[in-house]
Amino acid sequence: MSTTMGDGVTARGELSAEQEENLVEVMLRHQVGIDPDHVGAVLDMAAVGLVNSAWRNSPVEDWHAGDGPLSDGDMLRVNAHTTHRVRDMIRRRRTDCGIDAHSPVTELDRLDIEAVDWLMGRLCRWLIDPDRKLPIGVTLADIAGDDLDEFTDHAAGTLGTVAIQAEEHSAHFAFRRAAAHGGLACRHWWGTPTWPRLVDRFLTALDDPTDPHWGPDGERFSRLPTRPARIKDNNGLRKLLLRHPWKLDTASADYLVTAGIGYLRDPIPPLPTPTAADDH
Numbered sequence: 646m647s648t649t650m651g652d653g654v655t656a657r658g659e660l661s662a663e664q665e666e667n668l669v670e671v672m673l674r675h676q677v678g679i680d681p682d683h684v685g686a687v688l689d690m691a692a693v694g695l696v697n698s699a700w701r702n703s704p705v706e707d708w709h710a711g712d713g714p715l716s717d718g719d720m721l722r723v724n725a726h727t728t729h730r731v732r733d734m735i736r737r738r739r740t741d742c743g744i745d746a747h748s749p750v751t752e753l754d755r756l757d758i759e760a761v762d763w764l765m766g767r768l769c770r771w772l773i774d775p776d777r778k779l780p781i782g783v784t785l786a787d788i789a790g791d792d793l794d795e796f797t798d799h800a801a802g803t804l805g806t807v808a809i810q811a812e813e814h815s816a817h818f819a820f821r822r823a824a825a826h827g828g829l830a831c832r833h834w835w836g837t838p839t840w841p842r843l844v845d846r847f848l849t850a851l852d853d854p855t856d857p858h859w860g861p862d863g864e865r866f867s868r869l870p871t872r873p874a875r876i877k878d879n880n881g882l883r884k885l886l887l888r889h890p891w892k893l894d895t896a897s898a899d900y901l902v903t904a905g906i907g908y909l910r911d912p913i914p915p916l917p918t919p920t921a922a923d924d925h
Contacts, residue, residue: 651735663856666818669825678827681821684753685746688739691820692732694827699772699803700727704796719781724890726780727837731768732836738764740810741800761811761819765804773797780891784820794865833910837892842903844886846909847901848879858909869904873897890892 660668673681673690680686701724711716715723742760744752764820771777771815775786775793810819832839850856851872859866876882876897885892893901 668831669821672825682750684750687750687820687824688735690824692735692830694823696728696731697831699800702798704792708788717902721898722780722891727835752815756816758812762808765808769804772800778789801909835908840910843909847906873900
């Protein structure tokens with residue numbers, strides 16, 4: 646079995662269910678940077694993973710590539726807004742089921758398969774709704790066109806897999822696994838532990854043409870378009886990026902992507918070296 650969590654991080658070889666669960670726990674703690682035993686942290690990161698799997702890594706890629714209707718700036722805004730909405734839906738369902746955010750993650754195992762199915766179905770219906778209004782001012786149907794059925798099949802299959810994992814293993818395993826995928830593959834996304842550091846690092850570079858981010862002799866900085874007036878104030882831009890980047894206007898979002906905000910992500914930390922005690 647080969648267990649892929651995202652962004653090139655793969656555990657090769659045959660893993661038992663217990664070994665895989667232990668690996669996911671270590672990844673969440675040491676590489677993603679969250680407490681794998683905190684249900685709120687796990688579910689919030691699972692939202693990132695589910696959006697990346699069901700939305701971003703789907704036919705949406707074709708709508709974004711080349712001369713597709715979604716620009717890089719559009720994707721920044723739509724990905725963040727989709728993560729925000731999915732996270733809120735998961736939080737509400739957790740509350741409705743009587744699970745506190747500070748509970749141990751194994752509390753998720755109180756959810757029966759019907760409850761997990763219900764949540765995945767709710768997320769799927771929202772994601773594939775042709776009338777869903779994207780933060781860029783158009784509906785999903787406007788963007789998807791003839792590819793809406795293909796996207797629907799992809800989203801349903803991806804979210805259905807989470808329910809299958811919950812049934813075959815446990816609910817806490819399924820959500821932990823989605824969280825590990827999100828934390829490893831989407832370190833440059835809003836809603837992750839690494840996003841605030843990325844924003845601060847980016848704003849520092851914006852004020853310094855000699856920052857290494859711009860390459861030798863500040864070549865990339867000199868090629869930047871004029872910074873839009875709406876985001877010239879770093880304090881205001883920082884608040885916007887941390888709270889709701891989907892509220893950026895088109896010109897500002899495109900500028901941030903052109904300036905390489907997504908390339909300042911921290912590298913994934915290495916897993917801790919196993920000790921002799923780990924083998925017993």
